[in-house]
Amino acid sequence: MNFKDYDIGELKGVGPAMREKLARLGIENWQDVLFHLPHRYEDRTQLQRIGQLVPGEAAQVLVTVEHSEISFRRRRSLICRVSDGSGLMDLRFFYFSKAQKDKLSRGQTLLCFGEVSSGRGHYTMIHPEVKYVSNTSRPPLDDRLTPVYPVTEGLKQHTIRKLTDQVLLKLKAGQLPELLPESIRQHYQLGDLAAALMFVHRPPPGIDLSQVMSGEHPAKQRLALEELLAHNLSMLKLRSKMVREPATPIPPSQSMVKALTGQLPFQLTAAQQRVIKEIDNDLQQPHPMLRLVQGDVGSGKTLVAAMAALQAIEQGHQVALMAPTEILAEQHWNNFSGWFESLGISCGFLVSKLKAAERRQSLEQIENGDAQMVIGTHALFQEGVNFNSLALAIIDEQHRFGVHQRMALKDKAKHTGCVPHQLIMTATPIPRTLAMTAYADLDTSIIDELPPGRKPVTTVVLPDTRREQVVQRVADACQNQKVQAYWVCTLIEESEELQCQAAEETARQLAEGLPQLNVEMVHGRMKPFDKQAVMEAFKAGDIDLLVATTVIEVGVDVPNASLMVIENPERLGLAQLHQLRGRVGRGSLESHCVLLYHAPLSNNGKARLETMRATNDGFKIAEKDLELRGPGEVLGTRQTGLVQFKIADVMRDRMLLPKVTQVAKQLFQEQPEVSDELINRWLGRREEFGQV
Template sequence: MTELSAISVTALKGVGEAVAEKLAKVGLENLQDVLFHLPLRYQDRTRVTPIGALRPGQDAVVEGMVAAADVIMGRRRSLLVRLQDGSGTLSLRFFHFSQAQKDTFKRGTHLRCYGEVRPGASGLEIYHPEYRALNDDAPAPVEKTLTPIYPTTEGLTQLRLRQLTEQTLARLGPDSLPDWLPSEMAQQYKLGPLAEALRYLHRPPPDANLEQLAEGHHWAQRRLIFEELLTHQLSLQRLRETMRAQQAPPLPPAKRLPKQFLANLGFKPTGAQQRVGAEIAYDLAQDEPMLRLVQGDVGAGKTVVAAMAALQAIEAGYQVALMAPTEILAEQHFLNFSRWLEPLGIETVWLAGKLKGKARMASLERIAAGAPMVVGTHALFQNEVHFSRLALVVIDEQHRFGVQQRLALRQKGVEGRLSPHQLIMTATPIPRTLAMSAYADLDTSILDELPPGRTPVNTVTVPDSRREEVVERVRAACYEGRQAYWVCTLIEESEELTCQAAETTFEELSLALGELKVGLIHGRMKPAEKAEVMAEFKAGNLQLLVATTVIEVGVDVPNASLMIIENPERLGLAQLHQLRGRVGRGSAVSHCVLLFHPPLSHIGRERLAIMRETNDGFVIAEKDLELRGPGEMLGTRQTGLLQFKVADLMRDADLLPAVREAAQRLLAKWPAHVSPLLERWLRHGQQYGQV
C-alpha cells in the first residue's frame, strides 16, 4: 500500500488545481499532511436539544416547526424566523438574506438548525444558524461523531475539510502511515497507537470528554504532542551534532591577560562569575565549537565573563567578535571593551550599519588585518566583512537572532574552515521549560549572584492621577544628590510617536522642575547625540533623564536610584524588568515607580503585581511565559522553531524531561527513524541542521 506522504491531495475527490492551491496555503500537500491538520475544537451535533432546555452560550442542534417569518426593520434590517417544538419558542435571526431564502421559511416547515444560542429581545435567538428543511416521512439521522472545526484559510470551508479528512481516513492503515515511534518506546512512555489517535481526534465519538479535549489532556492528543515535541528535540540535537562535528581552533587557558584585566578591574569577581568563567575556559580549550548560553539577571556581570573569554582567544593570537542587537547596546559594549582592553595594549574596532564612507572602510581593513577585538551590530554578518583569524563570537541578547544566523557565523571562521566558538549572553532569564525545548542545542550557564554593593529595587504602582506627587518625589530625590530616569512608553508601535511623547514629557518636566537639569534621549537622535547625553548623565551633570525604552539594556549609572515608568501596562514583564535593572546599581536604596493609567486589564494587573512582588528575573520570566506564550518571549526571529501544531510548551512542560530522554534513545538506537519524523512534522518549518 502506498504511504500517505507520497500521495498528493489532488488524488482526493473534489480537489482540482484551485483547491490544491488553497490547501497548500495551510501546508497541506499530501495525504499525511491532511491527517496531521488537526481540529482546533469540536461541536456536538450528535443529539437534538429541546428548545425549552436551551441555555445562552450553548452550541446546539434544534428541531421545530416554523411559526412565522417576518422582516424586521430595526437599526439593521433582519429576517426573524420563529421556531416552535412544543417545549418552547426560539428565534432565528438573519442579517443577510434574500427574498428566495425568506420564502423557504413557510409556516409549518419542519427545520433542523445548528448554532450558538444567545439572549435576544424576545427570548433566546440564534444568529445565522446552519439549517435544513426536513422531510417528515423519515427522521433524518443526527451526526454519529462530534463535528471537528479545523484551522482554515479563505475559500476553504469546514465542510470541504471534513470531506477531505473523511476520504483520507478511509485510506488510513498500518502500511499507509508508518508509526516511527518504536513499540518499546511507546510502551515505556504509555503512548497509544498513532493511527488510532488520529482517527479519534478527527472523529471523536459522542461520549468523548470535550473538556479533556479542550485542555489538550486526552490520550490521543498526548500521543501526538509527545511525537511533535520529540521531533523538535531531534531537530535541535541534529543541529547540535552538525555544529559539534565541525572543527574549532582550540584555545589554551590564558595566563597573562586575564590576570592583568582583573587587577585593573578594581573588584573581585563573584563566585558565580568564577564558576561560569571556568566552564567557558574549559570549552574554549577543546577542538570542537563551544555553544554556550550564559543567562544572568540584570547586573549579574555577564560582560566581565565575556571579557575573560575574549582575552583567552586574544592571548592565543586570535580575533573575537562581539555582536549586539541594537546600536546603543553595541556602542555601550564598545566603550566598555575599549576602556578595559586599551591598558592591556589591545585594539578594539567598531562596526555598525550607520558607519559609512571612509570610517567604514578603515574598520573593514583593520578587521581583515586581524584587529583582536571587534564590536558591532549584526552588520558583522555582512559578506564584505572578512576576519583573518576569528575564533570566538560573543552574541548579546541571543533571542533576537535566529538559529540560522548563528549558523552563518561558520563562514567567518579561520580560513572559512574552522568554526568559531560561540558564547551567547542574555539578561532575559529563560524559564527552564523554554530552555529545554528552544535552546536544546546549547549548553547553559547561569550567573545567579549579584555583585556586592547592588541593592534590590523597591517597586510601587501609582495611578497617573497622582502624577504631581511623583514629580515632587523626583524633585526631592534629586535635591538629595540622587539621579532619576523617567521612561515614556506608547501603545502605538510607532517609534515616531514614542519620541514625540518623550519630547512632550521632557518639556513638561523641564517646566515643572525648572531648577533641575533635565536631559532627553530617544531613538530618533543620532548615536553621537545619544552618547553625549548619556555621558552627561553618567558624569552627574544631568539630574533627570527622560527617555524612551532605548535605555532598556546596558546603561550603567550607579548614582541613579529612582525610575519612573509611564504606562508600564503596555510593556512585557521582561522589558519592565530590564528597565528596572537600570537603577539599584549603587549602594543607595533604589525605587521604581510604575505610573499606570487605570483601569487595568486583568493581565495588566497581574504583570504589575509580579513586578511589585519580586526582583528575581527567573520568577518574572516564568510568569511572562505564562502570560505571553513562548513565541513572543523568544522574539519573532526565533519562533520558526516554536510554531507547534498540537504541542503547547506551557501546558505540556511535564512531558519535556521524558521527551529529551526519548530523543537521546532514538538517536542512539533507531537513528533511521529520525529523518522520517523530521519530514513529517517540520517539512514546512525550518529544517535545522540543513543550512
C-alpha cells in the first residue's frame, strides 16, 4: 500500500480542528505520520531516587506526598512537597483544580516524570506527569523508551503517539514502498525501511539505550542516510532549475581588470588568481554562475569579487553587492569607490536608513543605469528597486541571509529575460561536511592563502580579575608603540540597546582612566553618518582606542589596529570570535587579541576559548564550532532555509555524506521520478525553500 494516498482524516480522532493542527507540522497523510519522527526519547523504564537526581535532566521517581499548599508568592501555584527516603522535592503546578489539590493528600503515592530543576535547598519538578499509585501495587513502569515528537500549540504528545500507533499497525500489515533501488540498497547494505521506522517510533525492550540515544543504531543510520539523500536531491533540484534559466554570457575583461591590478600596491596571491579564473569561466556560460567563495579573514575575497564585477561592468551591465549590515555595506562602498573611481565607474549605495531624497536619487541612478556598481543591504531586493541591466549579484556573508533572500535578487533582472549570475562570499569558513549539505546547489572555491606579510594574531585568555593590568597594557601599546586598539563589549542579552549602554559605560570609564588617549565609541544604534565618521577617524589614526559592540565583526579594515580586547568572550560563538579577531592582524605589525573572560566558565566556554588560543585557522575553528553548536547554530538555520533534520545529524553522520553525494547524483540523473518521491517523503512542503 502507498501510505501517502491515505488522508490523515481517515485516522480515528482526527476532525477538522485536529487536521488544522497537524497541517502546521506538515502532516496531511499517513506517510507524513510515519516520517514525523521522534526527536528524542524519555526513559520511563526505571525509577530514580531523589538523592540521585541531576538538575536539567528528566527523571521518573516514586514518591510519597508530605503535604500540599497553594502559594501566592509572585504567581499563584500549587506546591506539593514529596519524599522517597533519600531526599525531599517540590512538585509545582501553575494550572490546577480543587479536585487535583484534594487528591494530592498526605500519604498518597505518586509516580512522577518531569525535568528536574534546582529549588530553594531541594529539587523541583514543574508540571510533571503524575500517576496516582496504590501503596500495595507495583508502579506501572514502561517496558520500552517513550518517544517524544515535535508538536505544535494545542497538540499533545499522547495524541501524536495514538495517531502513530494506528499507522504503525497498518505498516505491520501492509507494505511500505522502498524508493531506493535494490542495487543501491544492496551495495550500501541498507536494512529494511519499514523495520527501521518501527524501531525508531517504538524502540523494543531490552535494547542498548545509549546506541539509540546517540543515533548510532543501524535503524537510525538507515533513515538518516535516506533523509540526507532527500535533502541533497532537493538542493540538486534547485541547482538544476537555476541552471536551466538563461543568463547573459560575460566574456573576460579586456582592460578594466588589468587597469585595477596595475594600481594595486601588492600582487594577487596564487589562490586569488586561481579563483578569479574559475569565476571567469563561469561568467562566460549562458546559464547563471552559482559559486560560493570561501576564504579566511583577510584572504582577499572582496578584491576577487571586484574583478568579477569589472567583467560585467565592462560589458555595459550592472552589478549588485548585498551585505548583511550597514557598516559592512559602507565598508564595501568605500573599497569599491576607491578602486573603481579612477576607472570611471559610478558606485551606488542603498540602505534602509537613507533619507528620502537620498533614497530617491539612488533609486533613479539604479533604474537608469548610472549606478553601475550598486552596494547595499537587504534593501536591494525590496519593491521599488528596479535595475537597468543587472547581470551579476554578489552576496556577502550568505549565512546572514535566507535562501529566499539570495534568490530574490534574481527577480530584479526579469525584464531582461535573463537571471543574474550569483557569486556568494563568506569569511565564515564552512566545514566541508556542512558545505556538502547546505550548499550542494553551489560550486565552491576556496581562497586558502593569506597575502604575504600577514602575521598570525597571538591570542591570550585572561580572567577579568586582571582587567586593570590589561587596561595598562592597552595604554602602553597605544602611547609608546603608537598602535591602535579595539575594546569590544558584549552582553548576555540579545539586546542591541543594552549592548550600546555597556559600550557607552565602558568608553566613559576608559576615557576617564586613560586621559592621555583619544577614546571613542561605535555601536549599531548610532546614525550611519556618525558611525561612518568615527570609523574614518579611526582609520586615519585620529583615535587611539575604539570601544565597540560586535558591530565591528565584519568589514572593518584598519591596518594599524593591532591590539584587541574582547570582554566576556564566553558569550560569543567561535565564528563570531574569529571574525572579531580578524579585525587585527591586517597589517605588518605583530598583533594581539586578549580574551577577558568572567569566571566560572562552562565546559563549552572553556573549549571555545582554548580553540581560539590554539589556532588562527578559520576552517579548524569552523569544524570545532560545528562540533560544539551543531549545524543549525553555525549556519543560522532560521535564516538560511536549511531544513531541520528529523533524524539525521550532520556532525554525527558526516561519514555518510560522501556516500550520499554520490548516490544523489546517480539518482538525480538516472531516476528523477524517484528523486521527487524521496524529496516529497522527507521534506514535504518544506521543499518549498528549494523552489524559490
